[in-house]
Amino acid sequence: MKRIYFILLLLCFISVPVMAQVSVHPTGVNINASGPTVVFLTYGNIQGYRPAEALWCGEMESAFPNAGTRCRPGTIYGSLPLAFDQSTESGVGGFTDIMSIPSSVARRAYQEAARGGNGTFFYVRRFESQTGAPDVYVNVTCRLAGGGARVPFALTGVQMAFADDVPVLSITRGEMVQPFTAEIRYNGTGQLQGRWEVVRPGDELPLLEDLLTEATLPAERRGLQRRYLELERFSYFLPPSSDSFVLPGPDVSNIPNDFEGMYMILLRIEATDDKEGDSSLDAVDAGFGTVNSGGVAGFPIPPLRYFVGNTPIGMAASNSGAIRPLFPEPDAGWYPGEPLDFSWTDVPGAAIYQLELEDHYGTELLTAWLEPGIFSYRAPGWIFDQTHSNQLKWRVTALNQNGVMISRTAWRMLLKN
Numbered sequence: 001m002k003r004i005y006f007i008l009l010l011l012c013f014i015s016v017p018v019m020a021q022v023s024v025h026p027t028g029v030n031i032n033a034s035g036p037t038v039v040f041l042t043y044g045n046i047q048g049y050r051p052a053e054a055l056w057c058g059e060m061e062s063a064f065p066n067a068g069t070r071c072r073p074g075t076i077y078g079s080l081p082l083a084f085d086q087s088t089e090s091g092v093g094g095f096t097d098i099m100s101i102p103s104s105v106a107r108r109a110y111q112e113a114a115r116g117g118n119g120t121f122f123y124v125r126r127f128e129s130q131t132g133a134p135d136v137y138v139n140v141t142c143r144l145a146g147g148g149a150r151v152p153f154a155l156t157g158v159q160m161a162f163a164d165d166v167p168v169l170s171i172t173r174g175e176m177v178q179p180f181t182a183e184i185r186y187n188g189t190g191q192l193q194g195r196w197e198v199v200r201p202g203d204e205l206p207l208l209e210d211l212l213t214e215a216t217l218p219a220e221r222r223g224l225q226r227r228y229l230e231l232e233r234f235s236y237f238l239p240p241s242s243d244s245f246v247l248p249g250p251d252v253s254n255i256p257n258d259f260e261g262m263y264m265i266l267l268r269i270e271a272t273d274d275k276e277g278d279s280s281l282d283a284v285d286a287g288f289g290t291v292n293s294g295g296v297a298g299f300p301i302p303p304l305r306y307f308v309g310n311t312p313i314g315m316a317a318s319n320s321g322a323i324r325p326l327f328p329e330p331d332a333g334w335y336p337g338e339p340l341d342f343s344w345t346d347v348p349g350a351a352i353y354q355l356e357l358e359d360h361y362g363t364e365l366l367t368a369w370l371e372p373g374i375f376s377y378r379a380p381g382w383i384f385d386q387t388h389s390n391q392l393k394w395r396v397t398a399l400n401q402n403g404v405m406i407s408r409t410a411w412r413m414l415l416k417n
Helices: 002-019 103-114 381-386
Strands: 023-025 028-032 037-044 049-057 060-062 069-071 076-079 088-090 094-101 120-129 136-145 154-162 168-172 180-187 190-199 229-238 244-248 261-269 304-309 325-327 332-334 340-344 352-359 364-370 376-379 391-399 405-408 412-416
Touching (some): 028 037, 049 069, 069 136, 094 120, 103 136, 364 376, 364 381
Parallel strands (some): 332 412
Antiparallel strands (some): 037 094, 049 076, 060 069, 088 094, 154 180, 190 229, 190 261, 325 340, 340 376, 352 364, 352 391, 391 412
């Protein structure tokens, strides 16, 4: 009996190193102590495992009988927000994770360091076994620093706007659009490289993946994003001495305005080399080479929209009448995977209607633009694959020819059946 027990115990200790081969690169990064930080991570050897929750904490402890070290209870700073979870499988046995550290987590870590801590904390992701083996915990060390040169080059915010700051610019055929810019907030230092593109009426609309920066995608997905009419390319060096940059828009004379309908201007940020945040595939047995992560972002960049019509902009628009939502009714049920119909009332003077659908976390699932005379819209069932929320909310906004809001409904809730 003692011999059998010894053999079983020996097998347990032999199996743990095999399971613990799930690894990550980089294993340690500098983060901004006073703001958000975004880091591209690559995991390898996850065959037989499913990525689970990810936590930040100040201390770790043994995860026995599981493998690795987990967060010590009472020292947890927060969890990866679902709205910023851009993680996805990558290659064979690989996994790409975009670690978006909120300002609240950095602030908590700074407060602990001010009390005498060592200025480091940990990002711990659990990998759940699908074969009955122990789970595996993998951690990344986060070191408090400034937002300068030693922090991975990443975008933490992008705000595009026309000169008049209207949500949707309305012009007539042949009229040039207003100049516009993109205010970019960032960490680190590096080359901001990319291009401006425009989605014309009739083009296939971009998906969520098409609105992500190239460095946010795993290596094999880069180059597969939809391409549209290129307006202009750009390349600027962003110094570590600042945390914001105003990117000028392209020459407006090159922006199309010959067909009526809704246009979308896309800001496409390309991946560049960044020694502070680049990820090695070789280090985790997830492939060969280095994945450049300069310009990573934990969010999609929303497009800038303009509408080309045949009515002069100077035509007065009536401000009378308020838009009312009709269906679905408040707290109505919805079934994931099935189409969902929306309807609302007409508003005099409306040049366009904007339908917005978000989940409970504030993640945008759908934005639809409807011409006057159209007061209903059917949302395709596949859009619900973008959220795990049990609650959705929707609203409709009526805009006049100048892109100014005439009327807007309140948010109306939907409940998952």
